Amino acid sequence: MSGDRGPRRRRRPEEAERTILAAGRAFLEEHPFREMTVEGIMVRTGLSRPAFYAYFRDRYDLVTRLLEGVGGLLFALDWHWLSGAVGGDEAREVLVDALRAGSQTFVEYGPVLRAIADAAGQDAKVEEVYRNRLIERLIVAVAARISRDVEAGISPGDLDPEETARALVLMTERYLLDTFGRPERRPSREQTEVVFATLE
Amino acid sequence: MSGDRGPRRRRRPEEAERTILAAGRAFLEEHPFREMTVEGIMVRTGLSRPAFYAYFRDRYDLVTRLLEGVGGLLFALDWHWLSGAVGGDEAREVLVDALRAGSQTFVEYGPVLRAIADAAGQDAKVEEVYRNRLIERLIVAVAARISRDVEAGISPGDLDPEETARALVLMTERYLLDTFGRPERRPSREQTEVVFATLE
DNA sequence: CCCGTTATTGACATGCCGTCAATAGACACG
């Protein structure tokens, strides 16, 4: 028969939660977020569907928590550039590295980030987190960096840091997401290069 | 009572369809796509929910058709730049105008475009249309333009037209969507300027 | 070994979806 999940097994809450998170992530490696259903996740865990709700509010809560495991890493990589020296050519090199590393993160966590982006369009809470915990923070950081560059005379003075940063971040985000966040399209040194080249 | 839609009224199919399209559009002026429900649309039409299915397969079909009313206009505006002369400073001016005009389209049809983008994450068919009827076409067009620029020596020769075009389009799309496609954030000459400035 | 704690689940209620047979406007024709 099909619904046989074997005898009940009782796990420590923390283990169960990890199991579910892993199942969710595994699911997203194979399917887009739109196909993610609570049932679809839980069959992979040996637990019943209702068990899911003991640990997560809903599937949006799940992807949000998956994002937490990525957010830190993403920032760790970007800080290199954002807090780097303001020097001319040197800074340029740092930027290249940061972008490469950042892209690498996208390659690795692409499916999860992709899911977050999709979920943001479906759930107000996810949109909130996505926008404010990730995007907006990046924008603020980049804006600060730009301000410094403007003061140092590296960037033209008639640039609005805030608005320019927003453009930069959103633009990069979208392109990276489309390039690395989908199952079909995959890495390629070249594409990483293009990201950099396009940003000048 | 509340459910009283009055006596049945029989319309010409074409009128009914227009009415529903209008209702859908009006709905999107006030709510994000995620809140759009067939019932929510139909109450605005004086028709019953099932009537919807006589004209549209589902709500994704509805937004797709709404997009059709926008696509042509969007292209009409962009062609100016895409097919414009290859000249140096002159082309630059044309590009500014095209972007302004394009942004104008986003302001006007922002809610619909926004809905399409959101729906693309939820429905494979919409994603297909969004990507292939809009984004990909723009990419191809822009790539052609870039190729010409490269040949003419205007743009650096080590640029991959296809990949660069993809980056350009996706980047612009995202920024415009975020800037003009949301109820809160709204136009501003300055933002239009930034779009242009960031693209060099 | 037994018992209390609590992880787990079967069963239920809800909400929106998409379909279909039955109903009743509108128009054409006598």
Next chain:
DNA sequence: CGTGTCTATTGACGGCATGTCAATAACGGG
């Protein structure tokens, strides 16, 4: 003007996924 036909319209139904809750049964301590 009737009156009959065509078809726009809808009430009612079945289905799928969600989120909740009371009942159940593992585990761990005594």
